[in-house]
Structure formats: structure tokens, C-alpha cells
Amino acid sequence: MAMRAQCRAFAVVSVVLAVFTASSSSTSFTIINNCANTIWPGAITGDGKAGLDSTGFELAPGQSRTVSAPSGWSGRFWGRTFCYAADSGKFTCVTGDCGTGRVDCTGGGGVPPATWAEFTLNGNGGMDFYDVSLVDGFNLPMLVTPQGATTTAGGNCVPTGCEADLNAGACPADLRVSAPGGGVVACKSACEAFRSDQYCCKGMYEDPNTCFPSNYSQVFKSACPKAYSYAYDDKMSTFTCPGTATTYNITFCPGATSGREDGSKQQTGAAAARPPLRLVLLFVAILALARDFF
Ligand SMILES: *[C@@H]1O[C@H](CO)[C@@H](O)[C@H](O)[C@H]1NC(C)=O
Numbered sequence: 001m002a003m004r005a006q007c008r009a010f011a012v013v014s015v016v017l018a019v020f021t022a023s024s025s026s027t028s029f030t031i032i033n034n035c036a037n038t039i040w041p042g043a044i045t046g047d048g049k050a051g052l053d054s055t056g057f058e059l060a061p062g063q064s065r066t067v068s069a070p071s072g073w074s075g076r077f078w079g080r081t082f083c084y085a086a087d088s089g090k091f092t093c094v095t096g097d098c099g100t101g102r103v104d105c106t107g108g109g110g111v112p113p114a115t116w117a118e119f120t121l122n123g124n125g126g127m128d129f130y131d132v133s134l135v136d137g138f139n140l141p142m143l144v145t146p147q148g149a150t151t152t153a154g155g156n157c158v159p160t161g162c163e164a165d166l167n168a169g170a171c172p173a174d175l176r177v178s179a180p181g182g183g184v185v186a187c188k189s190a191c192e193a194f195r196s197d198q199y200c201c202k203g204m205y206e207d208p209n210t211c212f213p214s215n216y217s218q219v220f221k222s223a224c225p226k227a228y229s230y231a232y233d234d235k236m237s238t239f240t241c242p243g244t245a246t247t248y249n250i251t252f253c254p255g256a257t258s259g260r261e262d263g264s265k266q267q268t269g270a271a272a273a274r275p276p277l278r279l280v281l282l283f284v285a286i287l288a289l290a291r292d293f294f
């Protein structure tokens with residue numbers, strides 16, 4: 001009897017280990033251009049981490065591309081707009097340029113103002129952490145939609161982003177960046193526009209207890225309530241998903257097609273109806289152990 005119990009306990013532990021280790025491989029990001037114009041997504045990896053399989057590419061309207069990230073990856077995605085190759089062959093973008101002179105960003109971060117989608121995969125407790133940030137300004141509406149076993153995350157594994165197009169009017173006049181032709185192409189952060197310690201949360205303001213929302217960051221916050229609007233914005237702007245079971249869609253100009261909201265809600269609903277396989281296996285394992293011990 002004791003022997004059988006030991007065997008079963010061993011089998012159960014093996015199953016649990018297999019369930020929790022098998023899927024700690026890579027995560028994929030599907031980047032979707034829903035904008036009316038071509039964009040050039042860029043990506044940069046945080047210090048000392050293995051990189052993505054692509055750091056910059058072109059996406060025509062309606063196109064998407066999937067990139068893979070290794071386990072533990074952290075970094076950010078953004079979009080570049082109004083890019084062109086000069087006569088010299090040097091590739092340049094009016095917003096989000098990464099300074100490499102090429103479509104690939106290979107370690108070059110985007111020049112603000114730009115909307116960032118920031119990720120830390122498989123962080124604390126094995127969770128993925130992500131946010132959309134306007135701390136360095138805005139250039140394109142962006143939406144991050146987690147896909148997969150999103151229901152085990154305690155309600156915080158949900159879409160986030162900045163769906164409003166601040167260039168279309170909400171951007172305060174003194175923060176606007178205009179293209180040579182005239183139209184507003186980006187919106188600076190107050191920090192970048194005025195370089196004051198107060199707006200930048202630097203110096204004596206380098207602390208969540210002394211750096212508060214400004215009348216400028218409040219404009220960003222009311223247009224895009226889920227996005228970070230200044231350096232010490234509330235924690236409500238960071239989201240978490242189970243690190244081993246989630247992939248992400250990053251959609252530029254999510255509001256440009258009607259019916260999208262309904263589509264994503266249906267998807268979440270379908271996932272909610274099905275308990276993730278891993279949880280079911282864990283539950284079975286616990287039941288088996290309990291039977292042996294009591
Ligand atoms: C914010 O406040 C400053 C100083 O009071 C003022 O000059 C500026 O116009 C205000 N900006 C916005 C967007 O409200």
C-alpha cells in the first residue's frame with residue numbers, strides 16, 4: 001500500500017513537473033497593421049537578453065507578421081511612420097526612427113515621441129508583464145491583446161493600449177509634431193517638450209510621492225485611460241498574463257475597422273468557457289495525491 005502510494009506520488013509529481021516545464025519555451029507576437037498607411041514596426045530588446053528574430057520590418061495596410069521571443073525576453077515594440085530611403089540609400093522615418101539607417105533596428109531604440117508596447121516575459125511568479133506607454137509621447141494608436149490561457153491571471157490578463165488617435169485633435173497645441181507638409185504626425189510628452197524636472201519626474205521629483213500627473217499627462221490619460229501617461233502613473237496601467245500560455249497581438253490603429261471590438265470579446269469568451277489543460281491536469285494530480293494521503 002505504502003509502495004503503491006509512493007509510486008503514484010512519483011507519477012503525479014512527474015506529471016506536475018512536465019506540465020509546468022514543457023511550455024516555458026518562446027512567446028510569439030503578431031503585429032498587425034490596421035492603419036490606412038504603411039508602417040514600419042521596430043523592436044528593441046532590454047539589456048543583456050537574447051533577442052527577437054526580427055527587429056524591424058515593413059507592414060502594408062492590412063498586413064501582419066509574427067515574431068518570436070525567447071523565454072524571459074523583455075523589450076518594447078513601436079511603429080515608425082512616413083519612412084523613406086534617401087538617395088544615399090539611408091532609411092529614415094519621420095516618427096519612431098531607430099537611427100540605424102536601415103529597416104532593421106538591431107539595437108537602435110525609437111526616437112520619441114512614439115507609443116511603446118513594453119513587455120517583460122516570464123518575470124516574477126512566471127508571469128508576463130506588459131503595458132502601453134505614452135511616457136515618451138505618442139505617434140500611433142496601439143492595442144495589445146493577449147491570447148491563450150488568459151483566464152488564470154486573476155482578471156488582469158486583458159487588452160491594453162491607446163486606441164485614440166491623439167494626432168487627430170486631442171494633442172495639446174504646444175506638444176504637436178507636424179510633418180513638413182503640415183499634418184500632425186506625433187504628440188510629444190510634456191517632459192520632452194519642456195524638459196523640466198517636474199514633468200520628467202527627475203531631481204526632487206524623482207519619486208512617486210513628489211511627481212504627480214500634470215495638466216498635460218491628464219490629457220493623455222483621459223484619451224487613453226489604460227496607458228501610462230507619465231513616469232509614475234498608477235500601477236493600474238501594468239497588466240499580467242500567465243507567462244507560459246500567452247501570445248500577444250499588437251495592433252496598430254485598432255479603431256480603424258468597425259466590428260473589431262466584438263471579435264475580440266467573442267474570443268475572450270470562448271477561452272473563458274474552457275479551463276486551461278494545465279489547470280485540469282494539476283487538479284487531477286492534487287485529487288490523486290489527496291486520495292493517497294487521506
Ligand atoms: C498647463 O498649465 C500651464 C501652466 O499653468 C499652461 O501654460 C498650459 O497652457 C496648460 N496646458 C494645458 C494643455 O492645459
Ligand SMILES: *[C@@H]1O[C@H](CO)[C@@H](O)[C@H](O)[C@H]1NC(C)=O
Binds near residue numbers: 030032064249264
Ligand atoms: C490576433 O491576430 C490574428 C492574426 O491576425 C487573428 O486571427 C486573431 O483573431 C487576432 N486575435 C485577437 C484577439 O485580436
